[in-house]
Amino acid sequence: MHPLPYVYASLPVGIKIQCSRCFRFAGITTTWLQKRGRIRSCHPRDKRIYRLPVFTEKFCQAFIEELENFEQSEMPKGRPNSMNNYGVLLNELGLDEGFITPLREKYLQPLTALLYPDCGGGCLDSHKAFVVKYALREDLDLSSHYDNAEVTLNVSLGKEFTEGSLYFAEFRQEPNAIPKYIEVEHVPFYGLLHQGGQMHGALPIASGERWNLIIWMRSSAIRNQRCPMCNREPELVEAEGFGEGFTRSREHRPPQTVDVCSLH
Ligand SMILES: O=C(O)CCC(=O)C(=O)O
Numbered sequence: 561m562h563p564l565p566y567v568y569a570s571l572p573v574g575i576k577i578q579c580s581r582c583f584r585f586a587g588i589t590t591t592w593l594q595k596r597g598r599i600r601s602c603h604p605r606d607k608r609i610y611r612l613p614v615f616t617e618k619f620c621q622a623f624i625e626e627l628e629n630f631e632q633s634e635m636p637k638g639r640p641n642s643m644n645n646y647g648v649l650l651n652e653l654g655l656d657e658g659f660i661t662p663l664r665e666k667y668l669q670p671l672t673a674l675l676y677p678d679c680g681g682g683c684l685d686s687h688k689a690f691v692v693k694y695a696l697r698e699d700l701d702l703s704s705h706y707d708n709a710e711v712t713l714n715v716s717l718g719k720e721f722t723e724g725s726l727y728f729a730e731f732r733q734e735p736n737a738i739p740k741y742i743e744v745e746h747v748p749f750y751g752l753l754h755q756g757g758q759m760h761g762a763l764p765i766a767s768g769e770r771w772n773l774i775i776w777m778r779s780s781a782i783r784n785q786r787c788p789m790c791n792r793e794p795e796l797v798e799a800e801g802f803g804e805g806f807t808r809s810r811e812h813r814p815p816q817t818v819d820v821c822s823l824h
């Protein structure tokens with residue numbers, strides 16, 4: 561059993577180890593990062609899917625144990641979305657403020673600003689974070705979809721499993737087009753960054769249990785112009801917390817960016 565404070569106490573360990581390395585990356589080029597092996601592009605045709613270290617193994621184990629405790633408790637539970645029957649919404653555990661927000665702002669944003677400057681990577685100001693779980697006799701896979709996010713982080717937390725890779729198609733592929741998918745394996749304790757609008761899904765696991773942390777990161781500067789789900793100008797209603805990441809202010813525009821990789 562891990563009482564919640566134990567997990568909270570262990571969070572900075574998991575984050576700090578990788579964070580201190582990544583802070584030094586802010587302001588340098590994608591090419592430099594790739595050459596040094598700090599992040600890896602997962603496909604030669606460059607679908608802008610990147611693998612990066614996120615948590616320690618010890619942290620992932622403690623995190624899963626805590627999620628299992630929550631699952632077994634009597635506390636009311638929502639599910640991440642209509643496609644998942646299992647899994648946990650992290651705001652229900654009070655993990656936004658002390659965990660996901662600093663992770664997004666301090667660790668991820670320096671990287672996403674570099675990797676996705678054209679889709680709000682430099683101005684991600686809210687998120688929806690949840691954990692998905694796949695197991696035999698529970699959910700096995702996830703059908704093809706795009707996320708309600710500008711940029712998504714998907715971290716493999718464990719446990720042991722076989723198969724269950726992600727597959728990616730074109731960016732917002734036409735529903736009737738013949739899909740050309742690439743498969744990307746989950747590597748334990750590593751994360752994958754991808755554009756939320758890229759069609760993707762998860763193949764069925766063949767054995768074991770797979771737990772992944774998903775952070776849908778949102779940029780109000782981008783989505784205030786056009787909703788990524790319906791492609792129209794959003795009509796706003798009051799919402800609790802981050803809502804779906806829209807804000808009333810339309811003045812914000814994404815900052816102007818240059819392609820640093822083309823500069824010499
Ligand atoms: O199962 C996975 O790893 C992918 C989950 C996912 O794409 C999502 O929840 O949006």
Ligand SMILES: [Fe+2]
Pocket residue numbers: 705706707760
């Ligand atoms: Fe997704």
